[in-house]
Amino acid sequence: MTHIKVCCINSLEESALALTSGALALGFVSKMPSGPGVISERGIASIVSALPAGTDSFLLTSRLDPGAIQGQVDRTGPRTVQLVDRLEAPARADLRRRVPAVRIVQVVHVTGPASVAEAVSAAEHSDAILLDSGQPDRAIRELGGTGRAHDWAVSRRIVEEVEVPVYLAGGLTATNVAEAIETVRPFGVDVCTGVRTNGRLDAMKLEQFVAAVIQTADAGDVS
Numbered sequence: 001m002t003h004i005k006v007c008c009i010n011s012l013e014e015s016a017l018a019l020t021s022g023a024l025a026l027g028f029v030s031k032m033p034s035g036p037g038v039i040s041e042r043g044i045a046s047i048v049s050a051l052p053a054g055t056d057s058f059l060l061t062s063r064l065d066p067g068a069i070q071g072q073v074d075r076t077g078p079r080t081v082q083l084v085d086r087l088e089a090p091a092r093a094d095l096r097r098r099v100p101a102v103r104i105v106q107v108v109h110v111t112g113p114a115s116v117a118e119a120v121s122a123a124e125h126s127d128a129i130l131l132d133s134g135q136p137d138r139a140i141r142e143l144g145g146t147g148r149a150h151d152w153a154v155s156r157r158i159v160e161e162v163e164v165p166v167y168l169a170g171g172l173t174a175t176n177v178a179e180a181i182e183t184v185r186p187f188g189v190d191v192c193t194g195v196r197t198n199g200r201l202d203a204m205k206l207e208q209f210v211a212a213v214i215q216t217a218d219a220g221d222v223s
Contacts, residue, residue: 007144025055168188172189175209
């Protein structure tokens with residue numbers, strides 16, 4: 001089945017709800033220039049340290065300096081670091097040397113066909129890439145949590161071109177995630193705003209989202 005990552009987790013209660021609903025990974029948002037779900041590094045560390053063994057925890061960071069990112073990783077203890085802004089390959093290689101036990105996931109904000117080449121480059125020194133719908137070149141950078149979908153045809157081309165797992169994010173909900181999976185064929189899907197109501201994780205929306213993902217797996221088994 002397509003892996004499910006629930007992002008913007010902000011409490012132990014939300015982490016438990018996400019995991020019991022079927023999530024295999026949880027995302028924790030550190031300080032960002034914009035967007036939802038930000039919690040303190042102390043809060044992230046507290047939740048991550050209490051997670052069941054084997055839970056894949058993602059620290060989302062907007063920092064660009066490998067040393068500063070290493071500091072965040074050391075303070076929060078995630079298994080994976082998600083780079084929501086553009087780090088070039090040498091910086092990712094430096095980060096890998098600094099935190100060799102932590103997986104690196106580079107985000108690519110899909111803005112058009114040129115994002116295919118960007119994704120191929122982003123895969124270098126990354127364990128996976130994540131396709132989102134931000135606009136990092138705005139005056140106030142959008143680096144995720146926009147609730148907007150992007151062109152999934154471009155995302156499908158990226159999946160076909162890169163040799164690392166690809167997560168799909170951006171405007172996913174229970175009503176469109178099945179189509180997104182069928183179109184893009186990602187390794188995993190990542191959801192934040194699509195399973196929330198008034199900023200809080202919504203058990204019913206989450207249940208419907210997970211059910212829609214499971215149905216795509218069932219359909220694949222039948223075919």
